[in-house]
Amino acid sequence: INTSIFENAKKGSIAVAQQIANVIKDKQAKGEKCVLGLATGSSPRDVYAELVKLHKNEGLSFKNVITFNLDEYYPMDENSVNSYRRFMREALFNHVDIDADNCHVPDGSLDKDKIQEYCTAYESKIEKLGGIDLQLLGIGSNGHIGFNESGSLQNSKTRLVALDYSTRLAASKDFGGLSNTPKTAITLGVKKIMEAKEVILLAWGEGKSAIINKAVEGTVTNQVPASFLQEHNNVTFVVDREASSRLT
Numbered sequence: 001i002n003t004s005i006f007e008n009a010k011k012g013s014i015a016v017a018q019q020i021a022n023v024i025k026d027k028q029a030k031g032e033k034c035v036l037g038l039a040t041g042s043s044p045r046d047v048y049a050e051l052v053k054l055h056k057n058e059g060l061s062f063k064n065v066i067t068f069n070l071d072e073y074y075p076m077d078e079n080s081v082n083s084y085r086r087f088m089r090e091a092l093f094n095h096v097d098i099d100a101d102n103c104h105v106p107d108g109s110l111d112k113d114k115i116q117e118y119c120t121a122y123e124s125k126i127e128k129l130g131g132i133d134l135q136l137l138g139i140g141s142n143g144h145i146g147f148n149e150s151g152s153l154q155n156s157k158t159r160l161v162a163l164d165y166s167t168r169l170a171a172s173k174d175f176g177g178l179s180n181t182p183k184t185a186i187t188l189g190v191k192k193i194m195e196a197k198e199v200i201l202l203a204w205g206e207g208k209s210a211i212i213n214k215a216v217e218g219t220v221t222n223q224v225p226a227s228f229l230q231e232h233n234n235v236t237f238v239v240d241r242e243a244s245s246r247l248t
């Protein structure tokens, strides 16, 4: 795992946005589509803000970009304030020239008996496009990537999962308490994340330092799904000083 340490989250986010822009532009130059795997949560917020700036100020176009988000709570209405689809619209999609049909976020409003089929189709779409060119990730304090919680297998597929207590607790402030916080979510499986050609994981702040240390320097274990990334050949953890403070 390459680690790239920045003075603060803002500087790291600017560098990551620039890197994403370069992948988009390289693909454009070749007349190819660019498939981005995207995350929500607090970690990528500044990256999206920076990409919007690059679109507005430097004419970065998203016309050749196709996105697949990692996850969505289940059940979830797409217009709810906590919906990840809504988060993505407000953080990025509404502010750039991306085709709305090219923006994929798992659908949290399906009937339960339709989910498995939907998840298989989600993966097929990614495969038909030749896989994910660049996958952006955050990391849960328990080591989850997407909502692949502890115990997720390295070859796990896109599926409905039960959220860990720690994940629900972290989300509970957004939902106005634990009792309103969803117990399940749809997540891209570890396998598709590992198949991405390039992975960038973002972590900011002291609160992430212990798990960053485990993921980068600990044993590869399904107890810490982010540790699987040690076996990926093109992954960079982009962290600030605080999040890197326990790395040796």
Ligand code: F6R
Residues within 6 Å of the ligand: 038, 039, 040, 041, 042, 043, 044, 070, 071, 137, 138, 139, 140, 141, 144, 145, 146, 147
């Ligand atoms: C969100 C996701 C999660 C978050 C993780 C960290 O799409 O996949 O794995 O990246 O829970 O969340 P933040 O960035 O809010 O600390």
